[in-house]
Amino acid sequence: MDDLFAPVSGQWQRVAPQLATVRRLLIAACAGIVLVVGIVLAILLPDVAWIGVTLAALAILGTGWGWAWAGRNQRSWGYAENDDDLLVTRGVMFRRLVAIPYGRMQFVDVQAGPLERAFGIATVTLHTASTETAADIPGLRADEATRLRNRLTELGEAHGAGV
Amino acid sequence: MAPGSDRPGEALGLRTHPLTAVVQGALWAAAASVGLIGSLLSGDGWGDLSPWLSLVAALVGGSLLGMGAGYVGWLFTRYVIDGTELRISSGVVTKSSRRIPYERIQSVDIAEPFVARLLGLAELRIEMAGGKDSRTSLRFLSLEDTRELRRVLLSRAHGESPVEEAVEHRSVITVVGPDRVIIGTLLSLDFVLATAATVGLVVAALWFQQVVVVLGGIVGVATWVVQIIGKRIIQQWNFTLSRGDRGLRIERGLLSRTSQTIPYARVQGIAVKEPFVWRRFGWQRLEVDVAGYAAQGSDEGPASSSTLLPITDRALADAIIRELIPGARLDDLTRTAAPGRSWPFAPIGWRYRWIAADDIAFVAREGWLERSTSIVPHRKTQSVGVRQGPWQRRRGVATVEVHTPQGPVDADGRHLDERDARDALVAQLARARAARV
Incomplete structure (x- = not known):
């Protein structure tokens, strides 16, 4: 069923492709370390070279898989601001859609690590009284993140319904 | 209130009860000897001491140290109640002062740990909304003072000035023997x-x-x-459930007693649990979601509990559910059951799964060994979600979730037909919106 994860009304807004770039860089960095360790092991311990070779092969395979995953995952994220609720969707294999009424938001966080800042993106996280809500939107452009936070805070106050 | 004791009213800088130090000493002695019980059993002592001598040493040393620390701590602890907030200042080396604005108070509980109870003392626990550090304890006061303080704080939390009434209007609903x-x-x-x-x-x-x-x-x-x-x-x-002006009150405990209040407006959802054998007798256990309770660790003494009634029959359970969520019903609802093709996810359990909703509440049932029914009033719906994994997609099923604060209530309709799940999501958003207005 295709419309199980369609927005209740309106269109999904997609997140910035820089999210995939940042994740690919992180994956490449981790895989690079494993690759170097594998090569060094293979050179230093020629008797058990297969360990080093396996590590290096895993690193290369992992990078390839991670590369594809980052792209697909980035394209799967979406959010929609409806009249009364914010909708967030994500995931390719394990798909999820969550709808948060504006009046239920307790507070809104904006986070950006050094790498994310370098690429001009940020993560907006919404908190309700429930931990199950777990609504974070990564990979928003910095100006969009600020706009969304201000808009959500404003709407939260307007719709405020307490705990 | 006991004649002659300090009135914990609008006065300045009140102290806790001096016997606090004794309780502290006993608690430390107990802690010190717990570690020794094991070595006592195996016959090893503490260094060259014999096991029994080391136990005595731990008891005496622990209680002396504890009493000393307790006394110094007591000397430097004061609390102030004024028109807008409760302030507690404490600490010898590192001074700390905590301010508790009345409007942020979620609930006020009284705990009587065993040793304190022997001396007629009690601890006051104040829960505020928000993170892990949201509980403040005031230990220890005489039981009358604690009760009086709770009454003052609760009426202040509801934006009223405390009226001079000695007796609260309480009626006992039931005592579970x-x-x-x-x-x-x-x-x-x-x-x-x-x-x-x-x-x-x-x-x-x-x-x-x-x-x-x-x-x-x-x-x-x-x-x-x-x-x-x-x-x-x-x-x-001796689990006692009683009804007051501001909510239900629970009093329980054999050695340590706890008295907690559940304000009507703070109930986020109710879970009805029916273990396998209990169903034959029509017994139920009622648990309740209150924001802030579940976030606390259970390691510090008798914690606030989410159990509303440990065991009861159907009629009383229904009456209490109707009292906490007026208009809620469990029968003659149009149920949406899990489809037969969801059996790989729960070979037996899928037959017992359904969700339903009326204008008041969302109801989700699951479980065959322990049947669990979750009831969430629409006006407390935090957020709604739907999720689907690859296996669920292949089977054409999806999970719909109604999110509540951390607690025993888990209102999820797992592995429902995906069309039903989607309809439930959209309908639930509309119902929650209507209930908030």
Whole structure:
């Protein structure tokens, strides 16, 4: 069923492709370390070279898989601001859609690590009284993140319904 | 209020009860000796001391140290109640002062740990909305002072000035006698399992004459049995549920007593649990979601609990549900059941799964060994979600979730037909919106 994860009304807004770039860089960095360790092991311990070779092969395979995953995952994220609720969707294999009424938001966080800042993106996280809500939107452009936070805070106050 | 005791009213800088130091000493002595019990059993002492002598040393040393620390701590602890907030200042080296604005108070509970109870003292626990550090304790005060302080704080939290009334209007709804709690525990699933495991292991140990090998396992499951008994029976001794102006009150405990108030407006959802054997007798257990309760660790003494009634019959349970969520009903709702093709996810359980909703509340049922029904009023719906994994997609099913604050209530409709799940999501958003206005 295709419309199980369609927005209740309106269109999904997609997140910035820089999210995939940042994740690919992180994956490449981790895989690079494993690759170097594998090569060094293979050179230093020629008797058990297969360990080093396996590590290096895993690193290369992992990078390839991670590369594809980052792209697909980035394209799967979406959010929609409806009249009364914010909708967030994500995931390719394990798909999820969550709808948060504006009046239920307790507070809104904006986070950006050094790498994310370098690429001009940020993560907006919404908190309700429930931990199950777990609504974070990564990979928003910095100006969009600020706009969304201000808009959500404003709407939260307007719709405020307490705990 | 006891004549002659300080009035914890609008005065300045009140002290807690001087016997606090004694309680502190006893608690430290207990903590110091707990570690020694093990070595006592194995016959080792503390250094060159004999086991019994070291136990005495731990008791005396612990209580002296504890009393000293308790006395100094008491000397520097003061609390102030004024028109807008409660302030507690404490600390000898590092001074700390905590301000509790009345409007942020979620609930006020009274706990009487065993030692404190012997001396007629009690601890006041104030819960505020928000993170992990949201509980403030004031220990220890005389029981009358604690009750009076709770009354003042609760009326202030509701934006009223405390009226000079000595008696609260309370009516007891029910008292769950120890016999019912014991019978209920004996028939509950985990107790039966734990006991069966213990007996099985003992028999196995005797049969194979390998007592030492199985000893670890036996000790493990036996501890489990003791824990269940301790948790259910001792903590829920003389469980009293009463009704007041501001909410339901629960009083319970054999050794340590706890008195907690659940304000009507703070109830986020109710879970009805019916273990397998209990269903034959029509018994139920009621648990409640209150924002802030579940975030606390249960390690510090008798914690605030989410159990509303440990064991009850159907009629009373229904009456209490209707009182907390007016208009809620469980029968003659249009149920949306899980489809037969969802059987790989729960070969037996899928038959017992359904969700339903009326204008008041969302209801989700699941479980066949322990049947669990979650009721969430629409006006407390936090957020709504739907999720689907690859296997669920292949089977054409999806999970719809109604999110509530952390607690026993879990209102999820798992592995429903994906069209039903989507409809439930959209409808639930509309109902929650209508209920908030």
